[in-house]
Amino acid sequence: AQTVTQSQPEMSVQEAETVTLSCTYDTSESDYYLFWYKQPPSRQMILVIRQEAYKQQNATENRFSVNFQKAAKSFSLKISDSQLGDAAMYFCAIWGTYKYIFGTGTRLKVLA
Amino acid sequence: NAGVTQTPKFRVLKTGQSMTLLCAQDMNHEYMYWYRQDPGMGLRLIHYSVGEGTTAKGEVPDGYNVSRLKKQNFLLGLESAAPSQTSVYFCASRLTGPTYEQYFGPGTRLTVT
Numbered sequence: 443a444q445t446v447t448q449s450q451p452e453m454s455v456q457e458a459e460t461v462t463l464s465c466t467y468d469t470s471e472s473d474y475y476l477f478w479y480k481q482p483p484s485r486q487m488i489l490v491i492r493q494e495a496y497k498q499q500n501a502t503e504n505r506f507s508v509n510f511q512k513a514a515k516s517f518s519l520k521i522s523d524s525q526l527g528d529a530a531m532y533f534c535a536i537w538g539t540y541k542y543i544f545g546t547g548t549r550l551k552v553l554a
Numbered sequence: 555n556a557g558v559t560q561t562p563k564f565r566v567l568k569t570g571q572s573m574t575l576l577c578a579q580d581m582n583h584e585y586m587y588w589y590r591q592d593p594g595m596g597l598r599l600i601h602y603s604v605g606e607g608t609t610a611k612g613e614v615p616d617g618y619n620v621s622r623l624k625k626q627n628f629l630l631g632l633e634s635a636a637p638s639q640t641s642v643y644f645c646a647s648r649l650t651g652p653t654y655e656q657y658f659g660p661g662t663r664l665t666v667t
Binding site (some may be wrong): 448451457473474476485486489492493499533536537540541542543544546547548 | 566585587589594595596597599600601604610613642644646652653655656658660662
């Protein structure tokens with residue numbers, strides 16, 4: 443069975459600062475993929491970034507990057523130069539065998 | 555290209571009533587999913603389908619049934635609604651292959667009184 447744990451229910455960051463959201467996972471599969479999704483107040487789920495587990499290089503998408511530690515089964519999301527529009531729920535997810543398993547989410551507040 | 559649409563957007567049911575939520579996608583995706591989202595619980599998978607005519611149980615399937623008679627549609631049914639089924643329901647779809655993202659619908663807020 444696969445599990446995803448997000449231990450930070452809520453985080454705050456000052457505008458223009460950097461914040462890191464934590465995610466740990468467990469899986470018995472050798473080939474899997476990891477994702478971060480963002481859910482703003484509109485409720486629409488938006489893909490932020492994805493990481494293939496077989497790749498050692500950490501994925502980056504503009505101000506968003508991940509710190510993927512395969513041995514530790516850790517997949518944290520770093521947001522640089524935080525903006526007011528980054529305020530949202532963030533979900534970590536693992537893909538394996540037809541479906542995703544999501545974490546419980548971290549609510550990010552951005553302070554002006 | 556409408557993406558993933560859900561009908562209805564809001565619904566209030568009385569305990570014991572039944573209803574069907576409709577999910578439609580126009581992206582020719584093979585895989586479709588139904589999730590429920592509750593405060594502090596994240597998204598939990600109810601049922602999913604890997605192709606027309608196929609369905610499978612997810613993490614929390616009890617009290618729900620699904621059907622995928624057409625590739626573009628995925629229906630979620632509640633035969634006898636209970637207050638514990640008060641939630642926001644999301645449908646999603648994706649292409650086959652592990653790296654593809656899921657595309658989500660806008661959600662349906664269901665309240666069972």
